[in-house]
Amino acid sequence: MKVSELAQVGGVTAETVRYYTREGLLRPHRDPQNGYQLYDSESVRKLCFIQCFRMLGFSLGEIRGLLAEAMQEGTPSPNTYATLAEQLPQIHARIQELQALSRRMDQAMESWQDIPDGLPTGHLVSRLLDDLSQPVIV
Amino acid sequence: MKVSELAQVGGVTAETVRYYTREGLLRPHRDPQNGYQLYDSESVRKLCFIQCFRMLGFSLGEIRGLLAEAMQEGTPSPNTYATLAEQLPQIHARIQELQALSRRMDQAMESWQDIPDGLPTGHLVSRLLDDLSQPVIV
DNA sequence: CTTGACCTTAAAGTTACCTTTAAGGATATG
DNA sequence: CATATCCTTAAAGGTAACTTTAAGGTCAAG
Numbered sequence: 001m002k003v004s005e006l007a008q009v010g011g012v013t014a015e016t017v018r019y020y021t022r023e024g025l026l027r028p029h030r031d032p033q034n035g036y037q038l039y040d041s042e043s044v045r046k047l048c049f050i051q052c053f054r055m056l057g058f059s060l061g062e063i064r065g066l067l068a069e070a071m072q073e074g075t076p077s078p079n080t081y082a083t084l085a086e087q088l089p090q091i092h093a094r095i096q097e098l099q100a101l102s103r104r105m106d107q108a109m110e111s112w113q114d115i116p117d118g119l120p121t122g123h124l125v126s127r128l129l130d131d132l133s134q135p136v137i138v
Numbered sequence: 139m140k141v142s143e144l145a146q147v148g149g150v151t152a153e154t155v156r157y158y159t160r161e162g163l164l165r166p167h168r169d170p171q172n173g174y175q176l177y178d179s180e181s182v183r184k185l186c187f188i189q190c191f192r193m194l195g196f197s198l199g200e201i202r203g204l205l206a207e208a209m210q211e212g213t214p215s216p217n218t219y220a221t222l223a224e225q226l227p228q229i230h231a232r233i234q235e236l237q238a239l240s241r242r243m244d245q246a247m248e249s250w251q252d253i254p255d256g257l258p259t260g261h262l263v264s265r266l267l268d269d270l271s272q273p274v275i276v
Numbered sequence: 277c278t279t280g281a282c283c284t285t286a287a288a289g290t291t292a293c294c295t296t297t298a299a300g301g302a303t304a305t306g
Numbered sequence: 307c308a309t310a311t312c313c314t315t316a317a318a319g320g321t322a323a324c325t326t327t328a329a330g331g332t333c334a335a336g
Contacts, residue, residue, distance in 0.1 A: 004282075034331080035283080035332090036282095055239060056240070081247070081250060084247060101190055105222070112219060141312095151295085156315095157295085161293095174312095192293095197293095278335100280334095281333085283333090284330080285330090286327100286329100287327085289325075290326085293322105294319105295318100295321100298315100302312075303313085304309100304310090304312085
């Protein structure tokens with residue numbers, strides 16, 4: 001699998017794949033004939049893993065660490081487990097906050113529905129500002 | 139209210155408040171005596187608004203736009219409404235994805251609980267890699 | 277056997293969001 | 307009335323995650 005093929009499968013650009021490779025997150029082998037980087041199915045899984053953890057808010061550095069530990073055969077990684085166990089509550093908390101915020105936004109939008117368009121109600125967003133600028137009670 | 143006071147209330151640094159001010163998101167008036175920037179309660183609400191929308195994934199540029207429209211008296215802003223109406227589904231989608239991911243992570247962590255620590259089970263993260271690297275079905 | 281689409285690299289550029297530095301003026305306290 | 311802690315500014319620096327550039331090698335098609 002060449003760089004562009006992996007990129008397409010993973011939904012990223014070839015440059016991004018090259019960047020991850022430079023950064024040590026992917027470890028392709030080489031075609032001895034032409035020096036091309038060749039990726040296998042493990043790279044596909046890794047790329048997916050990277051995207052999952054990016055979405056969860058992990059940095060590429062953290063992900064590199066996790067992948068490195070993941071690749072060590074025969075070594076249980078309580079270290080990794082601890083890292084993840086530590087992060088999970090924070091992730092849940094962030095999701096909670098996001099939900100609370102989006103709910104409030106939904107409500108604000110709904111309450112706007114009732115306001116006739118073009119009438120001198122003025123500042124719709126000002127109202128959202130009022131609605132949202134109160135301290136969050138989760 | 140001086141810059142540091144607003145910063146403390148908003149839970150950011152004074153430098154961040156100054157930065158937002160430079161960027162036109164906050165509009166303090168001046169103490170004519172000493173040139174200090176003075177913020178009122180509207181600035182507090184704005185700062186909270188900024189943080190809410192940052193968390194929801196809006197850029198400072200977008201937020202500046204929303205705030206600008208919010209501040210126009212007497213002008214309904216169907217424009218702003220449209221912007222927000224457009225973003226909300228995406229925000230919900232992101233939250234859904236985050237939840238799906240975190241649920242899978244929870245499950246993976248749970249399944250690890252059963253594995254005796256220090257035994258030759260090896261690559262715990264490799265297993266998470268397997269668990270998480272399958273296409274997401276939301 | 278040329279043309280166009282791939283591949284390689286190092287290095288520089290980009291964007292967003294701050295943060296730090298530097299040099300100086302204002303204010304509050306013992 | 308010194309000194310510590312604010313305040314001001316412009317400009318430079320930092321970091322993450324890419325992206326672009328440039329200069330060149332490889333390959334498949336016609």
